[in-house]
Amino acid sequence: MLKVVVGHSEDPESQYAVEEVLDHCRKDLCGLKPQAGILFAAIDFDYSLILDHINQAFPGIDLIGCTTDGEMSSILGFQQDSLALMLFSSDTVKISAGVGLGAKENPTLAAQQAVHQATGSDASPKVCIALPASYISDGSTTSGGEILKGLELALGNHVPILGGTAGDQYRFKSTVQFFRTEVLTNSIPILLFSGDIQVSYGTACGWTPIGQKGIVTRSKGTALYEIDGKPALEFYQRYLGDRPPTAETPLAVYDGQSDLYYMRVPNTYDADSGQINFLGDIPQQSIIQLTDINRDEIVSAAEQSFTTALARYPGTASPEAVLLFSCCCRRWLLGSRAKEEYQLVRNALSSSVPICGFYTYGEFAPLEPEGTTHYHQETFVTLLLGTNSPLEKP
Amino acid sequence: MNESIDDQHRLKELEKTVRILQKKLQRSEVDRTELENASELRESVLKTVIRDLEKSHTILQDRGQALETALSDLKTLQMKLVESEKMSALGIMVAGIAHEINNPVSFIYGNLDCANDYLQSLLGLIQLYQIHYPEPIATIQAEIESIDLDFLKQDSKNLFQSMRVGAERISEIVTSLRTFSRLDESDFKMADIHKGLDSTITILNTRLKPTPVNPEGIKLIRDYGITLPCINCYPGPLNQVFMNILVNAIDALDELVEQGGMPESFVPTICISTELSPLNKVLIRISDNGLGIPDNIKDKLFDPFFTTKPVGQGTGLGLAISYQIVTEKHQGRLWYDSIPGQGTVFSLELPIDQA
Structure with a gap:
């Protein structure tokens, strides 16, 4: 019972x-x-x-x-x-x-x-x-x-x-x-x-990736330092301009070479070093992409x-x-x-x-x-x- | 008592509602600000993505354009290669044939008069014999009757005349072949368009003659302008243009006759006219009263490798090359007007002198 x-x-x-x-x-x-x-x-x-x-x-x-x-x-x-x-x-x-x-x-x-x-x-x-x-x-x-x-x-x-x-x-x-x-x-x-x-x-989940893909060239745990050999913040700035990365703009992290991906939400960042800290870990060498949503x-x-x-x-x-x-x-x-x-x-x-x-x-x-x-x-x-x-x- | 409990209850409910509404209002304010920020953010993302897409779209378009140009260049190159290969082979062959025929014809043509003189001398001698010995012995009289001497005398003139015409015709053909191949005339020079047209017609002469299918043959009308001057051109390639257009006209007429069903009064006809245009350019029109060109292929007519002829009979290069020769080599124009069922007119406009 x-x-x-x-x-x-x-x-x-x-x-x-x-x-x-x-x-x-x-x-x-x-x-x-x-x-x-x-x-x-x-x-x-x-x-x-x-x-x-x-x-x-x-x-x-x-x-x-x-x-x-x-x-x-x-x-x-x-x-x-x-x-x-x-x-x-x-x-x-x-x-x-x-x-x-x-x-x-x-x-x-x-x-x-x-x-x-x-x-x-x-x-x-x-x-x-x-x-x-x-x-x-x-x-x-x-x-x-x-x-x-x-x-x-x-x-x-x-x-x-x-x-x-x-x-x-x-x-x-x-x-x-x-x-x-x-x-x-x-x-x-x-x-x-x-x-x-x-x-x-x-x-x-329901999120869909959008924009260009990038490769994580340097990361450790939840800290993402470099994408495509450039500071991680630059990847975001291409899309966001001067606005900081927020929870509305998570990354799709691809599982190996497959089309399957999981989501990682940015939390804090360092404007000087270009490092972004996420709420979950992002493995080095993984392929990432910005995401877009459709409420339906x-x-x-x-x-x-x-x-x-x-x-x-x-x-x-x-x-x-x-x-x-x-x-x-x-x-x-x-x-x-x-x-x-x-x-x-x-x-x-x-x-x-x-x-x-x-x-x-x-x-x-x-x-x-x-x-x-x-x-x-x-x-x-x-x-x-x-x-x-x-x-x-x- | 009951009413006051009811009122208290309602009051409590109202107080709760007010609390909830106040809280909701607070939250709405916060949410609104955050929503505005979020919408700005998403707009920025989408704008960048759209910009990226536009950029890659332009890049792709440029790349597509470059590929198309490369393809068209390749086609032109291939066409030129095929053509130059073909022309060089054909030219060598034609020149060879012309040369080989030219020598024996010269012997024949050169000795004809001499042979005629000999024969006339011999016939004169016989006549002298007949005057001085009017009563020949029976054997000679029998031979005179046997060879029909009077007819022989009379016909030998015709015979030699006809042989001369034949030999002249052969040398004329040889000259035409040489004119057509123009191995020695690939340079830019002054030339008489009419001569080029005539030499081409000579080569195509057999195709104009009556055949079992077309007992009337093809009627050719030459409407040459009298005042047409010589023009600066590449005579060999230009003859090739005439050839391509004339062959197409003949093919169209053959097809029509073979198809049958034309009224009895119909005569398959090709008309070649030349004139000096008001703009001081030479205008050549080659028209036929054949089938005409169907509307659905009009756009493709000058495309390389486009052909309506059965496999093996046409390369699809004739008109494409002609177009190139007229427009690129001579800065001229080549176009056509056609009414399906009534016929086609190809027009060439060539400048007299190219700067």
Whole structure:
């Protein structure tokens, strides 16, 4: 038995918002006690107050969460400046939370810490949901790729890792993570699911390359120094003039000689050296190209991600919960059409299945059903959860 | 009591709505500024991409143009090579034949008068015998009757006359062959256009004669202008132009006759006219009353390797070379007017003296 409920409030006042969210959840829980939860909060809330309220309502709950660039749920659909909570209650699925600190300085150690804490005596998790920090208080960023490597190292390659890095409403200054009653920065909160849990996932993007291709002649990790033997900034300046590279102008990085590419979003740059720092690593000698978007293609990628996940879903019954992780750049570029991403998923599902999700600064998901997890950008990730012994519907 | 609870509830709802709307307004302001920046950015990207595309478009166009020019140069070169090869082979052969025929013809032509004199002397001698010995012996009388001496005397004149005409005709053909090949006349010089036309017609004479299919033959009308001066030109190549146009005219007429269905009064005719144009240029028109040129091939007529003749019969170079000879070598003009079913007129306009 797995019972999943959601609460969602768009009230900007923290006190009212958390009360409304808890009301929604209590009503649907029908007296059941949730053992774990995921909280997505907009940037201007009083987080401590909210966490205290949740802990008072469900003492000792294994809660993780983060600040976002937008929230989604089956109650209010797509929202900004809102508070969304998903709670899990089950006697057959074991869910436990863990957190690691110092994600920027030592991602491997922090990841190990989190996994160690969450695993406890149970050593066979089936899926990991991670909501690590992206920007930390001094404006610098963690490395999504390094955090992922750390988690994989601690969990083993066979455990799929899904989720996204925390956001701060497109301000790119500082993000906050939640663990039980703690408000944290620079941390890696995770949830591990084991027992009778069924999982599937799908990813899709929708960006198309444009302009001339270039070859990365010098790079290290997330720092891109030279394209075609010239400072990386010059490549951008050809298209942007004096404007700095921003999240709206990601690079398509080609996978070897193939036509397949993944996205990398520029973050900061150094005008003097021409170096650009990205939110993900860019391997040397890879072929890159600037990208353009078409809103129709971005929206339809969300649907594609969901249908892929649904087609792969292994359970004998229908999925019982949907988690969505969509990139903040998608939300930003879709503008008034951002709500369509959620709507497409909603329309494809039976109305009783709870949905919760958020707009991230970088997504985690494997590309293939049994494949290893990748760190993505500009991507829409769908995670389906359920059991083989679903709750009888009233 | 109930009403006041209701009012309180409504008040709470309203307060919440106000809070939400305030928040949304704040966010809209921020979003608007960011959107404006983002749209500027995307515009810049697209403008650069468009500029790049325009540049590569121009480059591609130039490259395409260069390739077309190169192709056309190559075609011209190939044409010239084929032509020069052909002309040189043909010229050598024609010159050789002309030379080989010329010597024996000279023997014949040169000795004809002498032979005639001998025969006349012998016939005179016989006549003298007849005067002084009016009663010949029976054997001689029988021989005189047997060879029909009176007819022999009378016919020998005709015989020699006809032999002379024949020999003259042969030397005329030899001269025409030499004129046509003009191995010795590839230089720019003063020449009589009429002579060139005539020598070409001589070579083509057999093709004008009656055949089983065309019992009437082809009627040739020469309408030469009397005041036409000699012009500065390359006589050999120019003869080749006349040849190409005349052969096409003859082919067109042959095709028409073979096709049949023409009224009985129809006479296949080629007319060659020359005149001095008001602009002091020589104008030569070669017309036929053949099939005419179909509209759909009019554009391609002067294209190298374009031909309507069966494989092996035409190279498709005749008119292309002619065009080049007239326009490039002589700074003249070559054009045609044709009405399908009524015939075609090819016109050449040549300057008398090229600066």
